[in-house]
Amino acid sequence: MSTLTPVLSSPGWELLESLQARQDTTPVSLPELAGALRSSGVPAELAAAVVTQLALRRAARAKFGPIASHMVFTRDGLEQATRLVVAARHAQRFRDAGVRRVADLGCGIGADSVAIAGLGMGVLAVDIDPEAAQAAAANLRDFDDAQVRLGDVMDLDIAELAGDGVDAIFADPARRTGAARGSSRITDPERWSPPLSSALRWAQTISAVGVKVAPGIAYDRIPPTWHAQWVSVGGDLVEASLWSPPLAPEGPGRSCLLLDETGAAHGISSRDGQEANAPAEVVDVVPLGNTIAEPDPAVIRSGMLAQLARLVGAGIVSPSIAYLTGDDLPASPFYDRFEVLEVTNLRAKAISAALRTLNAGSVEIKKRGADIDPDALRKSLKLSGVGQATVIATRVDGRHRAIVCRRLPANL
Ligand SMILES: C[S@@+](CC[C@H](N)C(=O)[O-])C[C@H]1O[C@@H](n2cnc3c(N)ncnc32)[C@H](O)[C@@H]1O
Incomplete structure (x- = not known):
């Protein structure tokens, strides 16, 4: 039998609705609730169905917000x-x-x-x-x-x-x-x-x-x-x-x-007249400027990187790698920006030295076009400072490099 059926008709629906109202005001853990339902004589199948819906509704808030509490779900659905x-x-x-x-x-x-x-x-x-x-x-x-x-x-x-x-x-x-x-x-x-x-x-x-x-x-x-x-x-x-x-x-x-x-x-x-199946426009490769930007994935997948680059006066750091660069790139909703502080070898020792001069204690590591394991790299950096920094592992001028940078606020 479907795990949904018991809650779609009376008395299951009313039980689900009353428990939902209670969970919205005074939530209890779902395992505790399942136990309480069983000990109060609610049939096991109905208790399981109700608790499953409450759990799915809770998970569904990320997609549906508060209306999730009025919907029903299957896990796959x-x-x-x-x-x-x-x-x-x-x-x-x-x-x-x-x-x-x-x-x-x-x-x-x-x-x-x-x-x-x-x-x-x-x-x-x-x-x-x-x-x-x-x-x-x-x-x-x-x-x-x-x-x-x-x-x-x-x-x-x-x-x-x-x-x-x-x-x-x-x-x-x-x-x-x-x-x-x-x-x-x-x-x-x-x-x-x-x-x-x-x-x-x-x-x-x-x-x-x-x-x-x-x-x-x-x-x-x-x-x-x-x-x-x-x-x-x-x-x-x-x-x-x-x-x-x-x-x-x-x-x-x-x-x-x-x-x-x-x-x-x-x-x-895309520009007027471009067909939906046209290849993405090629973006010019330019020298690394004082700003590097990581575009939103929707920009990249839709092939709009060239449009964005034109819009802000940027180019890409390396062929086929979707990092934009330029001097003083403006704030934009279409990318995250970083101020370039130093470019080093893509080796833990060189990166650690650069981060030490920045007094960095935590680092976010990004990579494109470089086959590194960010977690392993982070561990090997052994940081002891207090500041924050970003390391972008990528190719610059055809060589693997670590670009040590500082994240810029979105609204500057
Ligand atoms: C990706 S889900 C749809 C999700 C839906 N747009 C939503 O937002 O809730 C795809 C659905 O297509 C259904 N489906 C797949 N093949 C089907 C078919 N041949 N006839 C009818 N439904 C089909 C599946 O059962 C599944 O529920």
């Missing part, structure tokens, strides 16, 4: 779910395009569906996994214009969906092997479920299609007239998504979108 701040961006594209009803094909626990429904559009959410479909139905319970269907999206007749009023499709293909097979990433988009080519083909029948994909997707898999966007949240690369022309007001090409916890957004788009 939570892991794969789009975080709220990003799902809201997906939903905005549909709303801005005047969409009325979205088919969310492979809806999981329904994070994207909830965001779409929350912006007032109808939703048809479909998933092949009975537990995911159950969770999606529970999460969409307050939206009259949302339906959940259990089934294989590959069996759907897309023309029939259009006849039923669906005017846009969102797909977020499963990109991992099942937990039983170690839950590893599937890199080939044709082995995703549904395969990328199937999701792209749906646009021949319903022209407004959005597909969430792995950030590592090769540019040549992207239809040239679509728009591909890489998204990071708080500096972590979380997804790429592909948008057919009706959902891409920015036009064909690629972009990066950087979101932070405060809801601030910053983006860079």
